[in-house]
Amino acid sequence: MAMMLATPCRAGEAADAALIARGAYLAKLADCAGCHTNAPTGQPPQPSPPFAGGLPMGSPFGTIWTTNITPDPTYGIGRYSYEDFERAVREGVAPGGKRLYPAMPFPSFSKISDDDMHALYAYFMHGVAPVAKPSPETKLPFPFNQRLGLTAWDELFAPQERFEPRTDRSAQWNRGAYLVQALGHCGACHTPRGPAYEERGYNDGDPLYLTGGTNDHWSAPNLTGDPDSGLGRLSADDIAAFLKQGHGAGLSAFGSMVEVIENSGQYMTDDDLRAIAMYLKTLPPRRKSGHVDTDPARNAATVGVLRTGAIEYPGAGVYNAYCARCHHADGRGEPGKYPALAGNPTVVAPHATSLIRLLIEGGRSAATKGGPKPQRMPSFKGKLSDTEIARVLTFVRNAWGNEAQPVAPRDVSRMRSVLHR
Structure with missing residues (x-):
């Protein structure tokens, strides 16, 4: 290679x-x-x-x-x-x-x-x-300001090994594995971390590698083949398109992933994009979370609730008032503009961290050369209470066939606190 x-x-x-x-x-x-x-x-x-x-x-x-x-x-x-x-x-x-x-x-x-x-x-x-410009000095509280302690951290948790191509895999697979594991350092966000902030795996041989992580109050999704909260229902072409333009299979990049698309993904060659996508599609399903029922009847039931304004579904009214205009009653959004919520892996992820932060702060889609026009999601920090945000997210996480854990008002309050919003 x-x-x-x-x-x-x-x-x-x-x-x-x-x-x-x-x-x-x-x-x-x-x-x-x-x-x-x-x-x-x-x-x-x-x-x-x-x-x-x-x-x-x-x-x-x-x-x-x-x-x-x-x-x-x-x-x-x-x-x-x-x-x-x-x-x-x-x-x-x-x-x-x-x-x-x-x-x-x-x-x-x-x-x-x-x-x-x-x-x-x-x-x-x-x-x-x-550039003759100093950077602000990092000043962590004791004992984390004692850098000598990092020597032991490095010995315990930091591997020192070059990427070794696998002889039983194709050149394309090895190229994709190299880009994901080394230069792309995808695991830094998409692999869970332990109590010492160590990544719980650095290659596809580790059972927790790329099964999702949380950094800086964003939840990075599962990149294994889990069909619900992972990439199992996406094709390799969908993944390559997502990395190139921030859109694929009705999904849209948000949060810190927008910058990854803008600074990195859009500049990758088509060969490298395909190699990454092909490698990711070989990862077996791991750390299953949530569920997506693709039966059209489930989607139709939610559409009926929204159109009749059934009050027995807390959050449905908030969705109708603030979300349906872009994401629509069927939860399918508009390709290249507004992401689908129905069947969205992030929506049924184990943690609603990213969803809560998006509603509080708002966000935008990626601006890429030749890609769709960027769209902005408004902030609802001054429009919706903690209870209303929790209810609408619980509704979204259990509508159209989505099945995921509810969101509590205290989860929203905690996020407002850490974001100072």
Whole structure:
């Protein structure tokens, strides 16, 4: 499996244009800009320059600020040798022995091939403009501010191994596995974490790998073949389209996944998109949650409730008043505009975290080259009470054949508290 198209650039050697271009593409595959560029939407503050850091990332231990990874010699990585760069990316250790917090997905990046690592180094040293801008200092409370403790964390939880292609699989499967497990670091969001914030698996041989996780108050869905809350009912073409434009099979990207589509997915080659989709479609169903009954009679029953205004279904009235205009009485939305709620894996996921946050904050769909026009979902923080949000989400999670756990008002109240909304 070819991971590199040019001769590696060793430290101190001049980087050629092809190698830098290759590194630029790899940086998009890894979505480096997603974490290391502070690009808030809407009103000021203004976005920071590319890769200048300064993005606040929520963690169970406090806010972690991302670093400047431009080649500025004072505030960035301009003085890094290749060995410095490689150790920081793969092992989470910056020059001087400073340990990086595992918000940096170095356990996944440890699998990046040597050729790809050299290309990334060439790009960040010769293809990125230096920015003389310091990043805010991460100040976590004790004992999490003691970085020496990360040495033990790394020993216990951070694998140090390159990706090894499987001889019993095709080149396309291996390419997809490499992109998902290494550069794409999909498990950083889509794999559950343990009490020490460690990912509960780093490849498809681990039973919890890609079965869904929660980060920064967003729930990343199950990517295994579960037909209800996973990808079981999506085709490989659906998955590739979703990664490219943020829409596929009636689904729409939201939350932090929007930035992944905009910074990474839309720039992937069709071959890489197909490889990722093909790999994901081979993952067996795991960590089943919720249920979707596809019997048309179930959908018709919900449509009847909404059209007759039956009051015995709490939340139906709220749905009619605020949601039906876009998502419609049949819950099928409009392809390329508004996502379907009927049969949506996120709707029947074990946790309604993302749904609650969406209703409180609102959101938008991805803006991609050649993709559908972005749509915005309004915030309901000032329109709906905690009880009304809980009721409408409980209704949606159990309408049209959806079957999932109800949402309690205290769940909404807790989310408002952490979001300060």
